[in-house]
Amino acid sequence: MKLLKLVPDDTNIHFLKWRVPFYVISIILMAASWGLVLTKGLNLGVDFVGGQMIRVTFVQSPEAPVVELREQVAKLGYGEPVIQRYGKPNEISIRMKLPEGADHDAALSDRMARTITADIKQNHTDARIDGVDSVSGKVSKELGWDAFKALGFAALAVAAYIWLRFEWQFGVGALFALVHDVTLTLGLFAITGMEFDLNIVAALLTLIGYSLNDTIVVYDRIRENMKKFRKMPMPELLDLSVNETLARTIVTSLSMLITLTALLLLGPDVIFGFTAAITLGIFVGTYSSIYMAAPILIWLKVNPNSFVPTESAMDKQERLARERG
Amino acid sequence: MSEFPRWKVIWLWALTLVCVIAAIPSLTSTMGLPWPASLPEPKVNLGLDLAGGSHILLEADPSQVRQQRLEGMEESVRTKLKQDGKSIRISDISNREGALTFVVAEPSQVDAVREAVLPLTSGAGLTGQRDWDINVIDGNRFMLKPTDAGVNQAVTQAMDTAVEVVRKRIDALGTKEPTIIRSGPTRIVVQVPGLQDPQALKNLLGQTAKLEFKLVDTAALPSDVAQGIAPAGSEIVPFINPSEGGGAPAIAVKRLGGIRGDQLTNAQQTNNQQTNEPVVNIVFNSEGGAKFAKLTTQNTGKQFAIILDGKVLSAPTINEPILGGSAIISGRFTTESANALAISLRSGALPVDLKVVEERTVGPDLGADSIRKGMIAMGVGTLALMVFIMVTYGRFGVYANIALVVNVLMILGIMGIIGTTLTLPGIAGFVLTIGAAVDANVLINERIREERHRGRKVIQSVELGYTEASRAIFDANITNVIAAVLMFAFGSGPVKGFAVVLMIGIATSVFTAVTLTRMWVMQWLRRARPADLNL
Numbered sequence: 001m002k003l004l005k006l007v008p009d010d011t012n013i014h015f016l017k018w019r020v021p022f023y024v025i026s027i028i029l030m031a032a033s034w035g036l037v038l039t040k041g042l043n044l045g046v047d048f049v050g051g052q053m054i055r056v057t058f059v060q061s062p063e064a065p066v067v068e069l070r071e072q073v074a075k076l077g078y079g080e081p082v083i084q085r086y087g088k089p090n091e092i093s094i095r096m097k098l099p100e101g102a103d104h105d106a107a108l109s110d111r112m113a114r115t116i117t118a119d120i121k122q123n124h125t126d127a128r129i130d131g132v133d134s135v136s137g138k139v140s141k142e143l144g145w146d147a148f149k150a151l152g153f154a155a156l157a158v159a160a161y162i163w164l165r166f167e168w169q170f171g172v173g174a175l176f177a178l179v180h181d182v183t184l185t186l187g188l189f190a191i192t193g194m195e196f197d198l199n200i201v202a203a204l205l206t207l208i209g210y211s212l213n214d215t216i217v218v219y220d221r222i223r224e225n226m227k228k229f230r231k232m233p234m235p236e237l238l239d240l241s242v243n244e245t246l247a248r249t250i251v252t253s254l255s256m257l258i259t260l261t262a263l264l265l266l267g268p269d270v271i272f273g274f275t276a277a278i279t280l281g282i283f284v285g286t287y288s289s290i291y292m293a294a295p296i297l298i299w300l301k302v303n304p305n306s307f308v309p310t311e312s313a314m315d316k317q318e319r320l321a322r323e324r325g
Numbered sequence: 326m327s328e329f330p331r332w333k334v335i336w337l338w339a340l341t342l343v344c345v346i347a348a349i350p351s352l353t354s355t356m357g358l359p360w361p362a363s364l365p366e367p368k369v370n371l372g373l374d375l376a377g378g379s380h381i382l383l384e385a386d387p388s389q390v391r392q393q394r395l396e397g398m399e400e401s402v403r404t405k406l407k408q409d410g411k412s413i414r415i416s417d418i419s420n421r422e423g424a425l426t427f428v429v430a431e432p433s434q435v436d437a438v439r440e441a442v443l444p445l446t447s448g449a450g451l452t453g454q455r456d457w458d459i460n461v462i463d464g465n466r467f468m469l470k471p472t473d474a475g476v477n478q479a480v481t482q483a484m485d486t487a488v489e490v491v492r493k494r495i496d497a498l499g500t501k502e503p504t505i506i507r508s509g510p511t512r513i514v515v516q517v518p519g520l521q522d523p524q525a526l527k528n529l530l531g532q533t534a535k536l537e538f539k540l541v542d543t544a545a546l547p548s549d550v551a552q553g554i555a556p557a558g559s560e561i562v563p564f565i566n567p568s569e570g571g572g573a574p575a576i577a578v579k580r581l582g583g584i585r586g587d588q589l590t591n592a593q594q595t596n597n598q599q600t601n602e603p604v605v606n607i608v609f610n611s612e613g614g615a616k617f618a619k620l621t622t623q624n625t626g627k628q629f630a631i632i633l634d635g636k637v638l639s640a641p642t643i644n645e646p647i648l649g650g651s652a653i654i655s656g657r658f659t660t661e662s663a664n665a666l667a668i669s670l671r672s673g674a675l676p677v678d679l680k681v682v683e684e685r686t687v688g689p690d691l692g693a694d695s696i697r698k699g700m701i702a703m704g705v706g707t708l709a710l711m712v713f714i715m716v717t718y719g720r721f722g723v724y725a726n727i728a729l730v731v732n733v734l735m736i737l738g739i740m741g742i743i744g745t746t747l748t749l750p751g752i753a754g755f756v757l758t759i760g761a762a763v764d765a766n767v768l769i770n771e772r773i774r775e776e777r778h779r780g781r782k783v784i785q786s787v788e789l790g791y792t793e794a795s796r797a798i799f800d801a802n803i804t805n806v807i808a809a810v811l812m813f814a815f816g817s818g819p820v821k822g823f824a825v826v827l828m829i830g831i832a833t834s835v836f837t838a839v840t841l842t843r844m845w846v847m848q849w850l851r852r853a854r855p856a857d858l859n860l
Contacts, residue, residue, distance in 0.1 A: 003859065004716045009778050055691065110527060110681070130691035134684040139382065143817065150815035157811065158804040165800055199750055202812055202820040206757060206827070209808035213764060213801040220797040248771040251717060255710055255767065256760040262706030263756050268695035270374070271753055278757065 006254070007247040015242050016235045019295035026180060026292060033187025040190050045197030046095060046133050048147070050140035052113050053133040054094045055086075055270075060126035063089040069120070076119060078112050084195065087269020091130075093195075098137065109134055147201040154208050155179065162212075166219060169300040174215050177293040181211045181284045185277055194273045203277035210256075210278075211285025214249065215293045221245050222297070227307050234302065238294045249286060256282050329844050337844060341731055344833075347738030369740045371518075372748035372822050375696050377689030378518035383530060385487065385511045385677040387480045393676075394471050394479055395420035398457070400581070401445050402427070402469075409441055417466075424470040432465045442469070480510060483676035488513055491679075493672035494529045513679065523686050525665070533634045533678050534669035536586030536607075536654075538620060541628040541640055545577035565636040566657050576637055578630045584620050586631075588613025592670035594663040597655060603663040605654045607670060614650030622646040631656070633666070634678075699752035706756055707733070714763060718770045719859050724845045725766035728837040732762050735833040736826065745829075748822030758830030761805070765838035768794040774860050783858055784850060791843050798839060802831050 046053045058064045066083050073081040073094060082095040094116065099108045113132050120127050135143070155178050163171030182204055189196050221241040229237060260279045267275060351369040373380050399420050406413045414430040415438070429438050439459065446457035446469065456475030460468045471479075488505055491513060495503045504516040517526060542559040555561045555577055563575040591608040609617055620629075621643050630640040631654055638656030658666065711729065715722040736758065740747065773790030781789065806828060813824035 001719055001859065003719050006717070009774075055688075057691070110524075114524065128690060129688060131687040132684065133686075134681070136682040138384075139683045146815040146817075150811045153815075154808045154811040157807045161800075161804060161807060198817065198820055202750055202816060202823050205808045205812045206754075206823075209805035209827075210757070210761065212804045213761070216801045216804065217768065217797045220800065224793075244775065245771075247774070248767050251767045251771070252760075252764045255713065255763045258710045258713055259706035259756045259760045262709065263702045263753060265702075266698060266705055267702035267756075268698045268749060268752070270691070270695060271749055274750060274753060278753070 005247075006250050011243045011246055012239075013243060013246070014239055015290055016239050016295060016298075019291060019298075022291040023295065026288070029187070030180060030183045033183045033190065036190035037186050042186070042189055042196040043193045045195045046135045046140070047198045048140055048144045048196070049097075050135050050137040051095060051097045052109060052135075053131075054096075054113065054116060054120075055130040055132075056092055056094065056120060057128045057130050058090040058092075058124060058126050059128050061090050061124075064092040065124070066092060069094070072119065072123060073116055076115055078116070086195075087272060091269055109136075143198060147198065151182070151201065151204060151208070154205055155182075158208060158212055162216070162219070166223060167302060167306050169297050169302045170219050172300060173293040173296040174212060174219070176296055177215050177285075177288040178208055178211060180288045180292050181207055181281055184284050185281050188280055189273075189277070194276065197273075199271060199274040200277050203274045203281070206278055207281035207285065210282060211288065214252075214286050214289035217245055217248060218242060218289050218294055222294070223307050226302075226304060230304060230308070234298045234304070238297065242290050242294060249290075253283065253286050329847055334844065334848075337841065341735070341837075341841065344735040344738035344742075345731065347742050348734040351737045351741045369737060370744065370746040371692075371696070372746045372751065372819060373516060373518060373685070373692075374687050374749040374819050375692045375699075375747065375752075376518045377520075377687050377692035378516065379520045379523035379526065380683075380685040381515040381517075381523065381527065381530070381681055382508070382683035383491070383513045383515065383679040384682045385480070385484060385513075385679055387476065387511055389677050390480050390483050391423065391471060391476050392420070394476065395423075395425050398425050398445065398469060398471075402442060403581075405441050405445065406438065409437075413438060413441075415467075424468050426466060426468045429465045429467065435461060435465055435467075438467065442467070477510070480677075484511065484513070486673075486676045487679060490672050490675050491515060491530060494668055495526065497668040497672060498526060498529065500526070512682075519689060520686070523684065525661075527681055527684070528662075529665055529668060530679055531681065532665065532669045533675045534666065534672075535634055535674045536670060537583055537632040538586060538617070539578040539580075539583030539630050539632060540624060541630050542577040542579050543628065547573065550575055550577050562630065562632055562635065562637050565633065565638055568657075576630060576640055578632070578637075583629075584613075584616045586613075586670070587674055588616070589670055592667040594658075594660065594667045595653075597653070602655060603658045603660045605658070605663050605667050605670065606651060607654060608651040611650070617650070617652065618646060618648045622648075695749050695752075699749070703752065703756055703759075707759055710759065710763060714766070718766070720849070721766075721770050721773070721842075721846065721858075721860055724842045725763065725770070725838065727845070728766065728842050729759060729762060731841065732830070732833050732837040733759065735837065736829050739829050739833065740826070745825045746822050747826070748819035750819050750823035751826040754823045754826035754830065758827065758834060762830070762834035762838045764801075765794070765798045765834060766842060768798060769839070769842070770860065773858070777858055777860065783855060786858070787846060787850065791839070795839060798835065802835055805831050 056064070064085065066085070069092070070081060070083050073083075078099055079097055084093050084095070085091065086093055096112060096116070099112055101108060113134060117129050117132070121129070155175060159171045159175035159178070162174040185204060185207065188194075189200065218241060221244055222238060225232070225237050225241050232240070257279075260275060260282070263275045264272065264279060354368050399418060402425070406415065413434050415427045416430060418427040419425070429435050439461070442459065446459060447455055455472055456478075458470045458472055460470070462468055484507060488507055492503070492505050495505065495515065495517065500517050500520060502518060504514070506514050508514045515530070517523070520526065542556060545556050545559060549556070550561060550573065553561050553575070558580055559577045560580050561575050562578055564573070567574050586607065588610045589607050590610045593606045595604060595606045596602065597604045625643050625646055628640055628642045631638045633656070638654060654666075707729070711726045714725050718725060733755070736755065769790050772794045773786050776786035776789045777783070809824045809827040809831070813821055813828070816824055
């Protein structure tokens with residue numbers, strides 16, 4: 001049987017030749033992402049701003065009557081609802097801010113959810129209430145802070161691990177690639193207005209782990225080649241390492257794409273955003289391990305002798321003894 | 326390195342087999358097949374987002390416990406000084422601003438008071454710490470302040486009791502398999518699977534059910550009461566239902582001398598025989614009955630208020646002493662609210678008010694839909710991936726694919742054995758783990774290809790492929806573990822479930838994708854001794 005070979009042997013693509021333009025593009029994209037997050041903002045779910053989210057499926061309608069619902073819910077006097085589709089066109093989520101004073105009187109938010117669901121059920125006989133999420137202001141602040149801590153600690157911890165296993169330049173490179181991946185994913189959420197909730201934070205954490213997979217594979221090969229080809233200039237050595245791992249990079253990326261596409265197209269609607277975040281992140285991660293994590297080693301001036309095993313005193317004695325015969 | 330001695334082979338197969346067998350109950354239950362009841366059932370639990378149900382986070386306010394302690398201390402101090410019979414008079418008693426203060430009328434009695442109060446202030450704790458600080462200001466003003474250690478201990482006790490009360494109430498609703506756990510110093514997590522409407526549950530948990538019987542202060546002027554001004558020794562309590570008070574929104578009751586309705590043996594919802602109105606019939610235990618009899622005997626002809634959670638249910642007149650040890654509580658209930666009150670009273674009062682600070686309810690339809698779609702996505706994704714891997718790596722791809730299936734079964738098996746919960750993000754974790762497990766085989770196989778291309782011998786290439794790739798696989802997995810551990814530490818519910826699947830998946834994928842495939846490849850090499858590899 002002839003096997004599929006996506007990448008021919010002995011490729012010699014000069015990836016690193018384009019490192020400056022790609023860096024410029026990436027930094028512009030990162031700045032744009034931050035700009036978007038800060039100006040347009042993320043579409044934060046109830047997990048992080050508090051409030052209620054009611055999920056409704058209109059079982060017998062092809063499409064949810066969003067406009068009508070928006071008016072209908074607004075009329076109830078609890079403020080303007082944010083109504084969004086998730087998954088199929090007949091599945092929507094209605095988000096409400098918590099009513100004033102709800103932090104002191106839990107019954108208030110309860111009554112709000114009850115009024116809204118009763119109203120929807122009365123006006124739409126095919127409406128199925130699929131779930132209610134209610135988060136108080138205090139809890140939402142804690143959840144936000146916990147998410148921030150988890151992301152920060154995770155990024156620092158994995159960077160520290162890379163530093164420990166390689167050299168500090170590699171740690172910095174990995175951290176930079178990681179910040180790049182997370183930033184662009186956040187940018188995607190800002191630009192599309194997809195809901196940003198706790199699950200997305202889990203997706204970002206997963207991304208931190210998996211986008212590093214690629215970085216580590218490339219770094220591992222760089223380390224190996226640095227030991228092997230002591231005199232090779234850094235850009236050439238990086239190109240060689242990226243080329244040698246290219247087949248693996250392509251096959252793995254395709255593998256991930258296959259499973260994630262299945263999850264995106266066929267998987268549960270509720271976690272569409274989660275899957276989308278991971279899918280984007282995996283590809284940005286592959287790109288960043290080649291164009292962000294590797295070139296930074298040139299600029300940070302990795303010492304070519306970093307990974308040469310130093311001769312211990314005992315080794316030296318033995319060598320000298322051998323030479324003397 | 327390439328040697329696999331017999332004991333190692335047996336050991337690896339045994340480990341694999343145990344995990345795979347453990348996966349069977351989980352598989353059958355997700356597919357809805359029956360499982361013989363006589364066999365042990367290490368089954369993966371489905372999270373609320375898959376099974377449908379409610380997750381409710383309740384929070385208590387510790388300042389309420391502090392206030393309760395102050396009120397309790399006031400009562401104790403009064404009783405103690407009365408018992409001593411030294412006719413010590415105290416005045417200007419206040420329990421506001423976090424301390425109990427009072428003035429001893431006769432400065433010469435300050436020492437006597439201190440002696441009397443001192444035993445009340447040492448904690449029941451074994452550490453010998455004081456629960457209260459005593460200070461005397463201006464010569465004769467006592468100030469008793471609860472210490473933080475004392476309050477914290479009281480909060481812990483109150484929360485322990487609250488968990489028990491919550492459990493009794495939920496059991497009374499007849500829901501199956503509720504999970505009730507303390508979370509942090511002042512919170513309780515309640516998880517009830519398969520609940521369509523959590524409203525009844527929330528009503529039940531939101532009711533403190535502190536029942537009190539207090540005498541009405543008939544001397545209070547209605548105009549003062551309307552303005553919220555209470556006569557000395559009384560307090561203003563609002564009616565739960567203003568029509569009960571004949572138009573008055575509140576009533577003045579005497580602060581002391583009432584009794585609590587917590588010494589009950591039973592509480593039932595019944596209907597009033599004359600009006601057919603739903604009421605709650607309570608039965609006191611012998612001590613509570615005696616107190617109630619004494620109260621009603623001493624105050625026959627007077628009006629008393631039945632107070633529930635700080636609101637007056639009704640304020641009837643005591644027509645005759647009630648000696649039978651039972652009483653009827655009316656208060657314009659519906660059948661549901663009377664029943665809820667009966668359950669609450671049976672389970673005892675909550676020692677603190679609990680507020681719902683977070684609620685997540687998932688309908689069973691959405692949950693079932695998520696499982697179905699998750700399973701389909703996983704099946705299709707895995708199959709497509711296996712085809713891709715097989716056409717890319719041939720025989721080596723088949724080994725990787727078998728390892729993949731074993732990996733999925735092992736994750737399920739281990740989850741079943743340690744009894745973790747599969748959540749919706751957890752399903753995504755499964756799919757991701759499959760992708761990542763394949764990555765290990767991709768790394769290995771590409772390396773073998775590379776070494777063959779460089780002209781190494783078959784066996785050498787395979788060995789180098791495994792050893793050289795292992796380093797990167799190891800490092801990559803460690804970073805994934807770091808991310809997963811932090812996710813577990815800071816995440817809530819479903820995210821925790823995702824982290825658990827990731828962690829188990831990382832461990833099993835290294836085992837299946839590296840160790841097992843190496844065993845199979847090496848056994849094949851020894852058996853077939855191929856001169857070349859189709860790779």
